[in-house]
Amino acid sequence: MRDPEEIPAPTNPMAVARYLAPQWRNENGVLTLRHWRTTWMFWERSYWREMDDQEIRASLYKKLEHAEYVAGLDKDGHPVIKPWAPTKRKVSDLMEAISAVTHLRPSVDAPEWISRDGLSRDSEHSYTHGVESPIVACTNGLLRVQDRELLPLTPGFFNLVSVPFDFDPDATAPTWEQFLKQVWPDDENSIAALQEWFGYVLSGRTDQQKIVLIVGPTRSGKGTIARILTNLVGKGNMAGPTLAGLATNFGLSPLLGKSLAVISDARLAGRDGHQVVERLLTISGEDTIDVDRKFRDPWTGKMPTRLMILSNELPNFGDASGVIARRFIVLNMEVSWLGKEDTDLTDKLAAEMPGILNWALDGLARLEKNGHITEPPGSADAVTTMQDTASPTSAFVRECCDKGPTHEVLVDDLWDAWKDWAEDQGIRPGSKAMLGRNLQSVVPQAKRTRPRDDSGRQIPTYSGIGLKTTARNGESPDSTRLKGYGSSLSRAETGLSPLWAQQSEAPKCSVCNFPFEPLEPGQTAHPGCEAA
Incomplete structure (x- = not known):
């Protein structure tokens, strides 16, 4: 004893x-x-x-x-x-x-130096300025990405992520690179985006405010990519939540202290959609959030978790503004190995982890140089599709409206156009008030006003937005359903004085003597007056 x-x-x-x-x-x-x-x-x-x-x-x-x-x-x-x-x-x-x-102090955001621990102040500052010179922790040292130099491991560097193996500057990953070429045989940009994403996760950075969404059929390689990234950051630094789980009271607590969250087989129930969107925006946007924890005090701070979502199809997020769609970098997969899987592939790739680390560091160096993650051409189309699915109002504005300070439209005209467009799209139009709310999210500069006509009657009007003269309708560019609404400025015959006409020296129509905006050089009358 x-x-x-x-x-x-x-x-x-x-x-x-x-x-x-x-x-x-x-x-x-x-x-x-x-x-x-x-x-x-x-x-x-x-x-x-x-x-x-x-x-x-x-x-x-x-x-x-x-x-x-x-x-x-x-x-x-x-x-x-x-x-x-x-x-x-x-x-x-x-x-x-x-x-x-x-x-x-709570203001410390990992990764950050909290003590020099024997290092000179000048040398410390030369490689700790956030996005400019990130550090990746390995089991054999702190790797300075700027020049690939290993520094001593020290608790003075407050980091939550470390790769669970040594850094080897000569290691390569031929099997990994061949696998990616099979996944994206004709898409070097998708491979580049994934490479930069791997480096971004390792660096501890969150400034890009992006979420990676990998969409592809069954057995297309989504799970393999997620497992390799998990091995790269270490299983202890990874969380595996569900989209629906994020909406629960304690749904964010498993993400605390995790640098990566992989959401597999993304499914989203409609009633939870708004809260899920809110939390995805908060995490990816580097916002401060209160996280409830069972039997413990709430945690407050900015979550360092980077989000990667795997899905067989584009998820449908209910977001009236469509902002959530613009947070995504979408990587589309088209090749499937269903029935012909290589069951030993994960083990083969695990043996190449030091080489995959070097591959990821090359991506991080390119991200440092370019300042943003590469966006594959197909990603922009997928983001637009997600935005339109989440916010039909956004699709309606893009197809049927013009935006700008000189545009305006009668509230009733816009409502009638929206109802016809929604009917063609097979969606419920909702109420006029709901359209106004969603419109404010999509076009913040659009304002509802009540200018007076010549008789003094107030006419509800939107300024900052107007209907296109010939609005596209669904898949039929030549559709006449929306023709006749025209732009608001061509409806001067109603007696309503447009706001731009009230605020400036507007020309007068040579037929009706009402203010109008010429659409072509030399035009002296409203198109409707000339036709009459």
Whole structure:
């Protein structure tokens, strides 16, 4: 049995915390245990991981089980030694004191330097300026991407991601590169985008505010790509939520401390759509969010999680503004190996992880140079489709309307055009008020006004938007369903004075003497007046 250890009394938890603190420091005196955003973080030699409260409690109980303290002096002046005897109350008070000793300010966003740990300030600043010179942690050092130089591993670099293998500058990945050429045989841009995405996830950056969506048939390689990226960042740094799960009360808690979230087989229930969209926008947009956790205090901060969604088809997000669609980089797959899968492929690729790391670092270097992730040509079309699916109002505006300060349209005319367009698209038009709300999301500059006509009657009007003279309707560019609404400026015969005419010296129609905007040089009358 070992000799009891004499430590400060439990009535002075701060003294006990400072007494124990040296066991949480490295050889240079840098703390390896930090309390950050109500969470315990422990340095695992190459990255910081989250520790559960119970893990801290267990270590303290074990440490203090045989400890003793001086409770005072007896009548003869000799010290009175008593067992420390850890209890729930004593340990809780001690944990509170340790959190103060190891406190790391909440404003720290990983990855970030919190201590030089023997490095000079000049050398530290030369490679820690966020997106300019990222660092990738490996098991054999901190890799400076700028010049591929390995720096010593240190808890002074607060990072949540580390690749679980050594950096080898000469490693290659021929099987991986051949696999990608089979997945995208004629699409080098998709391969480039994936390469940059891998490097982006490794770097810890979130500034691109993008979500990668991989769409393809069964057995097209989506799962293989996700497994390789998971191996690259380490399984402990990856979460696997569902879209529906994100909408639940504690749906975001599994993402805390994770650098990557892979959502496989994306399915979305209609009633949860709005909350899922809100949370996807918040995570990808680097916004501060409160995350509820079971039996623990809420966590507040910016989540460093990058999102990758795998699906057999384009998901349908209910977003009136269509903003969520523009967050995506879409990689389309067309080749399927159903029935002819290579069951050993994952093992073959696992052997090439150091080479895949170099491949990803090349992508990160290109991202550093270009400033944005490559967008494959097919991605823009997919994003437009998703935007139109999420927000039919966005599709209607693109097909049937013109935008700008000189455009305006009667509210009733726009409503009639929308109803006809919606009928052709097979969707419910909703109400006039709902159209106005959705229109405000898609065209923020569109304002509803009530100018007066010559008789003084107020006419509800939208300014900043107008109907095209010949609006396209569905798949039939020559459709006449919307013809006749025309642009708002061609409806001066109604007696309504357009806003632009009220605000400027507008020319007068030579037939009706009403203000109008010439559409062609030399035009002197409204087209309708000339036709009459």
